[in-house]
Amino acid sequence: MKIALFITCFNDTIFPNTGKAVVEILERLGHEVIFPEAQTCCGQMHFNTGYQAEAMPIIRQFVHTFSAYDVVVSPSASCTGMVRDMYRLAAEVHHDMVLAEAVDQLAGRVYEFSELLVNRLQVVDVGAYYPHRVTYHPTCHSLRGIRVGDAPERLLRAVRGIDYVPLTSSSECCGFGGTFAVKNADTSMAMLGDKIRHILDTRAEVCVAADNSCLMHIGGALHRQRSGVRVAHLAEILVAQE
Amino acid sequence: MRKPESVIIDLSPHFEIGAKQALQNTQLRRNMGKATQTIRAKRAAVVDEMQEWESLRVAGQRIKDEVMRNLDTYLIQLEAAVQRAGGHVHWARDAREANQIVTQLIQRAGAQEIIKVKSLTTDEIRLNEALHVAGITAIETDLAELIIQLANEKSSHILVPAIHKNRAEIRALFQKAMNLPDLTDEPQQLAAAARRFLREKFMTVTVATSGANFAIAETGSVCVVESEGNGRMCLTMPDVLISVMGIEKILPRWDDLGVFMQLLPRSSTGERMNPYTTIWTGVHQGDGPREFHLVLLDNGRSDVLADRVGRQTLHCIRCSACINICPVYERTGGHAYGSVYPGPIGAILTPQLVGTAHASSLPYASSLCGACYDVCPVRINIPEVLVHLRGKVVAEKQATIQGTLAAENIGMKAIAQVFRHQTLYEAAQKSGQLAQHFFVTDGYIEQGPGPLASWTKMRDFPAMANQSFREWWRERKHNDKDKS
16 A cells, blocks of 8 residues: 655654654565655644644645545644644635635545544554563543544554553643643642653553643653653664564 | 724733742642642533534534524524513623613612622623712622622632632731631631622612623523622612623524523533523513623624634633633633633634734743633633634734734744655755754763754754654665565
């Protein structure tokens, strides 16, 4: 299958290893990955912060770049959700029915990485080996936004050598919330404090999620505390082999 | 446009300031954490046992959609039905008109004191304060409302207004206010003290006010749902009953109550059924109040109805499930919102009722985690409305010179330009990679410059990769070509 990769702006810039892992896993499974180089950002930060007029050209740029592809994958539940759930609203509010039509055509073909593997490609065992103690935080946009269900957990449990520990109160938000993390930094940290407590209670080495944005928040506190626990995107666990 | 002074809602302009103070109150954090966890578990248990819960939610949403599409018709129908049953109907454009109507009705009845059924709508219009100015004392009869009233505080939750207080604090309050120095903090003793205080009022006061959970357009019946029975006392014992109701509280048909009586108690108190449901239709000789007045309140609701995205807010049945599940509310408590309606529903309702310019921080008082949408019994997409309102807040700010010159606006506009073009975007990545060298230690920025500082004052920030993904991709393609 030909799969177009939507890397997302911050994975491109800050977490390129996640993208490399996605490419390697999909190629290992026999698929061809295409990277449309005109892509930049999905516009979520602008749209969700209220800069909606400013987000419109970014949204159009995304739709224009990816409309040609049958299957699009993104290692971010949050950005996938932006395209699938918010683009239509953005087009309607700005009375751009041509864009709305294009969004309707495209949105259903955009998949988050674990969704693509489990639901579309029907793969649970990607041949990974990872002999470490790992816990999993279901990010809000993967859990309640695009509803990936237990796809990430099924993928993790199929990894050889893994010591998987479920997280207590896992469905509660970590407090990231995009610009919420700086606009309401105090509340954001109060939420993060409880999330960190639950992560440390698992005695895991690594906290995994489907969004590097939330992991940047969680990992930022784990690192500040010198906790000895690190964060990693799901793809970076699944790429590891013996 | 409505004038702000015609809409009477307490405004705290900056949620983040109130939140910062509240977060430091350890007693509050403990009380709130315990209370919200308990009610969440109760709700989850009684919702999980309903196999048809999702269809009930859809049914609730559809009925409310129908109400909003035909609100004008149903309001007229309700008015006629109430009048047919011997009640009186009054129309109030805003808080001031509603307070005037209620005050005059009480004065005409010659009362100095009234008893009140717990009502958010009368809190919204600040009826108690307006009555106080007119020399009328309003006595709250809901136990938690009474606690708040005696403490001279504001409610912090729509259903359990004293959720932020524990029984030791309530004991101290009753000891002082009711002159009961020997009172213990046993719940039974506390309830008995309140009971003695309130019973005397129920027996002597002749006018009562209430809100309404539902009003049936078809029959003119009004419904109040409660737990204590104190509401039932107020609704049946006095001579005159005045109910103030937001115009969105209508249900078209008697049968529709069936849907909402299943949705509301389970979502609200986590009970299969609430203890007291009082439904009355006009007046009946020798039974209940001899005079019934229904005040239909707009107070900004028509404006909400006119907004295509925002109007779903009017579906709200004030169950408080969104408040109880909210991880922000759990930590800040209700007072940080500075609004009669706190939590997620308050963050979308208040800015729409008073205008986003007067509550511009509330749409940002959420991490958009979506837990509220999942538990809402009438499927209000709260995150969608929050984002929609943020758009309004920014557009309003951008219409002023100060807003245009604000650092955030300039920064966001610049970044948006960068994202429009691949070449600008890649140039920005490159310059970022170079510039960060001054700040990075071992792969992390621990003290960031400019806007990054508000992040790094609390957590570390990962450094940008020296090679972006797209640079790696190009290099790989190039190497593959060389190989072949």
